Amino acid sequence: MSAFFRYLALLMLLPSLALARDADALMRHIDGLWRGKTSQATMTMTVTTRRYERAMTMQAWSRGKHYSLIVIEQPVKDKGVATLKVEQNIWNYLPKINRVTKVPSSMMAGSWMGSHFTNDDLVKESTFEDDYDSQITFEGERDGQAIIEITSIPKPDAAVVWGKVVMTIDQQVLAPYRAWYYDEEGTLIRTLVFDQWQQQEDRTIPMRLSLTPQDKPGESTVITYHDIVFDIPLDTDFFSLKTLKRGRITP
Template structure:
């Protein structure tokens, strides 16, 4: 009994000693891994219609990402590439690659409620923000940290403020509010259906809900994830982007 109590007390002290930045770092690392490859369904829900896309992604750290649309047929083969701080889009029908300017990061990604930045992660939730604890809460029976994030003065990023709720035990980001530069609530993100996938516990359903449009949302559903398989930096190039059809 004494040993069990000591272990619990040690874990409690470790969590107590974490800074807000360290909590965000752990949540970010948990979802990303050193590398990840995933198959996703992205379901856009509107009052009178729904649309589904299937997507494959490759990510390496925070510098590299590729998102390939596999269906529907109209968008099949469209690719988004993040390399360092540059974001590119390949459109097979036009046979051309387009560099996306920073101003487009706030725009809707493929007509969904996610922004371009949400999908390719041009900004870093660890490096580009100042983090502070704002209390505790409970979400779906899980005790969570509430953390406010405001952009660093030099960071060119999308949001004016974010409020994250991160599970204290497994460091899962379960609920996030996105605010613009004027402090107006824009989007609400919920994460649920927590399962072991790719050898780690993650939320497998993530929904984005516009604050002023409660009857619409976009749901991102993980079909499969593989973590920490080596991916060379040379995979994340304009040439490779064009070959992924």
């Protein structure tokens, strides 16, 4: 009798286990979409607030999920300002005063370079797989698109800001459409829209990310990738304070 129930329970559990594994694999895919083993990208970030609109062009390098370096090229006022991320640490290099400052953990929720992205996004975005339990919550057609909806809930011990992240992904090319970020009370805080898909080698990458905060209507941050190349030779040495202090940053 009890053996039968155990079998039944196992039978009921199996599909959800398989789905969970699928969701994790999908999130790993999304995590690595813009990254590859190493990557180099040029992009423009346009920040629109009700007070000003600012476009910044920058170069970004990354290696794995733990190393990245972003240098601002335009506008002239901020030229050369660089952000280095090594594991959980963020440093800023300020060429005008020729100093490197570390962003303390208390400032992780603060805005990154005046955008609607936080410093935390820079550090934590890559760790969807590590910090969240993801589940496929919908699979099928929505608004004429065949999508998979994945809901990610932070693991109990994960130090993350969000209470829930919901993402929709195209069934065919596995590129993301949208992501909704909720706080712990379940209130929608911000929406991230991915578009301008482009085929890059083996994957489809959205070349534009538009972030709109829910509480500030009319404001947004849009990141547009101009070009992105993967698997170029980049040492971990490149992602160091030494590179920052050298001023001219080239691998």
